[in-house]
Amino acid sequence: MHGCSHYKKLLSAAGLGACCVILMLALVAESAWAQGQELIEVVHPGGLTKFSIGRPTVVTLGETTLTYWARPTGRFQLSTGPTAPVGGDPTRSGDENKVLVGRAYTGTNGFLAYTGAIQFSIDQTADEATTDGVLVDLFSVMTNTAASSSAAAVPNYWPVPLAETTRGATGTALVPLDGKDLTKGSIEAYHNFQLVGDVLMIEIVITNTDLNSHKVGLRLAFDAGFGGTGTLDGAPIFLSTGLVADTERVFPDPLQPSATLPASWTSYDDPNNPLVSVKGVLDNPEVHDSGMANSSAGAPDALEFGLWNHIGGSGMNFRPNNSISLLGENWGAAVKWNERELPPSISRRYVTYIGFGAAQADYMKPFATMAYGPLQLIAQTSTSGLPSLTDPLGRSPFPVSVYADNFGSETIQSATASINPPDGLVLSPADQSRTLSLGTLPRNLLAGGTWTLDPVNARPGIVTIGLSGPRGRPVNRKLQIPAIPVLIPRATSNGLDMISLPYNFINTDAEHVFESLGGLQPGQNGSLVRWDPAALVYRWFPHPFVTNISPGIGYWVLNRASNTIVLPGDATPLPSDASVNVELPRGWNQIGDPFTLPVRFDSLQVITPTSGQIGIAEAISQGLLQATLFAYDPDTQNYTWETNVSNLVMDPYAGYWLLTYQPLTLVIPPPLSVSVASAPHQVVSPAADGWRTELVVSGPGLNAPRTLGLATTAQDGLDRHDIVAPPMPLTAAANVTFVSPQNTPGCVVDVKAADRREKTWHLQVTCQQPQTGLTLSWPDLSTMPSDLVPVLEDVATGARCYMRTTARYQFDMPAAGTRMFKITVSPKSGLTPMISGVQAQATASGGVAVTYVLSAPATVDLQIRNLAGVVIKRLSAGPVTASGTHTLVWDGRSDSGSRAPSGRYLCELAARAQSGEASSIITTFEVRR
Structure with a gap:
């Protein structure tokens, strides 16, 4: 009033x-x-x-x-x-x-x-x-x-x-x-x-x-x-x-x-x-x-x-x-x-x-989709005295939810939310539907659905829970899982894994630490192996190089019976307020995360006698170590790696390869609990100029992607753009690397100088045992400039193929050994292959020999047509034909195998260069029976 x-x-x-x-x-x-x-x-x-x-x-x-x-x-x-x-x-x-x-x-x-x-x-x-x-x-x-005396x-x-x-x-x-x-x-x-x-x-x-x-x-x-x-x-x-x-x-x-x-x-x-x-x-x-x-x-x-x-x-x-x-x-x-x-x-x-930051969310109209769940799990001791994992509120199974907020003008009909749990997390109870109905969502309605997940077989690290809202809109949520002193083996065909243990032990003897494997001696279930950088060989337990277990060090473990690894009672997590120093000699080193939570690689530091203590970015720029880590993938029995150093995360229990170019001390700081993003440092990766393309060697139990490319800041020899390959896994089906005539180390990434000269890569495939059904493919050449001509050559057979018109090459290795492939990338010549001097002569067998002169290398195809223009026979001279005089022979039969009747026929020869230029010529000849 x-x-x-x-x-x-x-x-x-x-x-x-x-x-x-x-x-x-x-x-x-x-x-x-x-x-x-x-x-x-x-x-x-x-x-x-x-x-x-x-x-x-x-x-x-x-x-x-x-x-x-x-x-x-x-x-x-x-x-x-x-x-x-x-x-x-x-x-x-x-x-x-x-x-x-x-x-x-x-x-x-x-x-x-x-x-x-x-x-x-x-x-x-x-x-x-x-x-x-x-x-x-x-x-x-x-x-x-x-203020004014007048409202106006x-x-x-x-x-x-x-x-x-x-x-x-x-x-x-x-x-x-x-x-x-x-x-x-x-x-x-x-x-x-x-x-x-x-x-x-x-x-x-x-x-x-x-x-x-x-x-x-x-x-x-x-x-x-x-x-x-x-x-x-x-x-x-x-x-x-x-x-x-x-x-x-x-x-x-x-x-x-x-x-x-x-x-x-x-x-x-x-x-x-x-x-x-x-x-x-x-x-x-x-x-x-x-x-x-x-x-x-x-x-x-x-x-x-x-x-x-x-x-x-x-x-x-x-x-x-x-x-x-x-x-x-x-x-x-x-x-x-x-x-x-x-x-x-x-x-x-x-x-x-x-706004509020609890959800992984998508705010695009007409509705917002939000995924809720814990950022991390917590290691607890269960009532039975065994270690377990819960969310921060002590719940296991723990809830994960998807909510949808309709702020648009339309009604969302038949809205749903879905979940796709990662390995190690299972729906509990198991009869929960992976897709929940959210009903009809009119404007200004908020609706959600919830599942409960049990980390029964969870391995430590960062996992992604696949979640989506209405219309399949993804809102995947990341979850940080700490280590507990129980390691569930990964499902592998041979029981091999590369691991590291994030614990201190009062008794560091390997047989004590891995007693749950049932023995590490020859002939027993388990084997423990570690690479010796000084001797350039693998050392097997009980060699002294492998007898004691330390946090921050990586090992190969062969767990033939896939036993769950239960660490002994003296396993103690490292303090969360102090860094761990790991001494590394020059060469390839197997390392690991010494903490029970993931650690960002670019948060590490390096100590050398000449440089003092410096960040990982500076260490890489000074050439002290290679700018990546290699992890082992048991599914492909090969390595994975990340070329962007700022994306590298070291997970507990995982082992990694690190290449150092001189002896140094690796300083690993403790991680923050809520996130692996634990330091305000980011390494400068090589500039992504030029282009990159991927080659993949695949086959039974094998998937080995390798990268080649050009960059203006790269050299043709080994430099920071290239990634050197680590020692082969113990039971790898094949080793695939780019090799050099200068005997430089084999690489999984080989980037050369971006100039107008022809470039050649040598891809070497080495198999420990016979392999059949192997494929070398190049799924995407879209990043390669269109004025470049890529050609693949099988050095063993001499077979060549133009990589822009063929997406794969199949080969077998009937015996253990090495197969070499040469990839040549050259600028377009601009020459159009011309066909001349065409002559058709009858053969004694009733066929016709077509002789022609080719002006430049090209793929040559021959089509025989009747006078109505219908193709009755197709012939090819092979992947690539050199310039010069050549002959193609038609046996006088159609594609169906029947003999062609007497009469006049059209002969069309077509030549196409690897760079795309093409020409053709048509002549006639007569068949007499």
């Missing part, structure tokens, strides 16, 4: 003209004490989150002498929903009513306000290195606008005021070109805040309504947190690229080219046991959709993390201080789009997301 009397008083005092202004603004005048009328507060239709923002209302100030003022708006607060359990993560309680973005405080004239900023940059300096230009924060502009004189910054929707608010503001005065010109900024799934989608469309072109940029600054009572809650920030930020950072980092802009980031209140998390999404298809605008701004140009007072106060001029830690500090994040030209009447759309 009190508010209504003020509203009536305002209309009466202002007169009709003022009334028109007020109606046009769609503003409701209110006094500063009417706190209930200040805010737009919207709870997600499903209860996941809550959005709050001030209304741009005209308020009266004072008691005796009234003045009029526009309540500032443009800054918002995002919280988890208020109702358990759906608020935040709908599958658990305790994370409700947690402020994620925008802390509340009492602002000017006693109105509630939020920290944060939406900043418009207009015509600043070219490099944006200063703030001499115009940086407009509408909230600040409205705050600093003096209040500046109208929101001609279309923010209005509540079922999922947020929309409105259109005017941004003054000079940062304060609308009468001097403005641009228009449409604001759309929408709760989508567990995040807030922020859409801003900037339209240049001025007569002149302007450079316009945008920056959104978020005062993020985890809903606690204090502000000092900074925690590690995990980027989708695998990096971790725990100091002030900007991405992309101009000083670290590999530190690129991530598609998303997440930070957890407690990395060891997260309850509340904050997530930002910077890049997805919606970000690149122009919507109702003329164009899309795309992904931001920069992602910034820093102390909140630095992030909030820097504008477009944020320069991170990498020495300032964010851990336990009041921190913030910002996304920035640099200024770009915006001509008159042209609009540009900016989109980004900020």
Whole structure:
């Protein structure tokens, strides 16, 4: 009632003209004490989150002498929903009513306000290195606008005021070109805040309504947190690229080219046991959709993390201080789009997301799909005294869920959610359906389905739980599984695996450690083997090189009976607060993760007498070690490797090959519990210039992909672009490597210099026993430039094939030994093969000999037709015919085997070069019977 009397008083005092202004603004005048009328507060239709923002209302100030003022708006607060359990993560309680973005405080004239900023940059300096230009924060502009004695004189910054929707608010503001005065010109900024799934989608469309072109940029600054009572809650920030930020950072980092802009980031209140998390999404298809605008701004140009007072106060001029830690500090994040030209009447759309980080999610319209489940399992001791795995809440089996949130206009019919558990995780109870019905999803409905999984045979490492929502939209969720002192053997045909043990033992004797195998002596079930880098041979137990077990060292284990390996009672995990040093000689070394959680390879460090202690990136750039790890795949009995070092993760219990070029100490730091992304380092992989293509040798129990290519920064000899192959597995079906006449080590990746000269690769296939049904294939040559001619030659048989028209070559190896293949890639010659001098002569057997002269190497085909043009016989001269005189003989029979009757026939010869040029010629001849 009190508010209504003020509203009536305002209309009466202002007169009709003022009334028109007020109606046009769609503003409701209110006094500063009417706190209930200040805010737009919207709870997600499903209860996941809550959005709050001030209304741009005209308020009266004072008691005796009234003045009029526009309540500032443009800054918002995002919280988890208020109702358990759906608020935040709908599958658990305790994370409700947690402020994620925008802390509340009492602002000017006693109105509630939020920290944060939406900043418009207009015509600043070219490099944006200063703030001499115009940086407009509408909230600040409205705050600093003096109160007026007339309601009609209040500046109208929101001609279309923010209005509540079922999922947020929309409105259109005017941004003054000079940062304060609308009468001097403005641009228009449409604001759309929408709760989508567990995040807030922020859409801003900037339209240049001025007569002149302007450079316009945008920056959104978020005062993020985890809903606690204090502000000092900074925690590690995990980027989708695998990096971790725990100091002030900007991405992309101009000083670290590999530190690129991530598609998303997440930070957890407690990395060891997260309850509340904050997530930002910077890049997805919606970000690149122009919507109702003329164009899309795309992904931001920069992602910034820093102390909140630095992030909030820097504008477009944020320069991170990498020495300032964010851990336990009041921190913030910002996304920035640099200024770009915006001509008159042209609009540009900016989109980004900020919100709750518990789910692996897809926010593409018309519905959001979110996958919930633990980030990691925890090693426990069961009531029987045996080790077991549970989720952080002690549950085993543990739940995994998929939720769908329909924010579009259409109804989703027959919605489903599906699961595909990885090896080692099984549905429990087993009769659960892998596909659950979510029913019909009308607009604004949130629905979900849940399964329970038992880690009964889980092996440690990072696994992916295959999950999908309506219409098959995938939202796969990664799960970190720690080691327990029980190792389930992998299903292999020969019981061979390369492993490492992440435990210390009081008794390090191998027979004690592997007592569950039933013995390691010759003739017993188990065998233990380790490569000796000094002697370049495998050492078998009981050789002294293999008799003692240490964490961080890799071994071959031959488990013939596939026994479950139960480690003895003195197995003790290593402390989680200290690094492990592993001494490595020059050459090939078998190593492993010494901890019970996965470790990122690029978090390792290296110590040498000359270099001191340096990061793995620097060690690789100095040529101290090869930039990859090799793991063993029992299914193919071959190795796998990763060429992008930042993607390399060492799993507990897995063994790896590492090539060192001089003796060194490998320093392995303890991992963070919540993620394998445990260090803010990323190794620069060789630039992906030029092209790469894959060759695959496959056959029974064999799948060996190998890579060849060209790069402008590569050399024809061995360099950092090449990847040297490790020693063969003990029972490998075949060894496949690129070899060199210079006797350099065999390689699985061989990249040569990208020049216009002909290049040749020699691929060597070595089999320990006879092999039949082998195939050499090249599935995709699309990356190879079209002006290059690839030819495969079987050196043993001389057979050649043009690789652009043939996708595979089959061969057998009837005896153990080596087979060599030569791949030649040369520029197109541009020569068209011409056929001339064609003569057809009858043979004594009743056939015809066709002689011709070929001007250049080509594939030659012959077709015999009757006078009606019907093909009765096809002949080929072989894969490639050299230039010169050649003869093809037709036996006088059709393709069906019948003898051709007497009469005249057409002879068509066609020649096609390997580079595609072709020609043909037709002549006639007569057959007489």
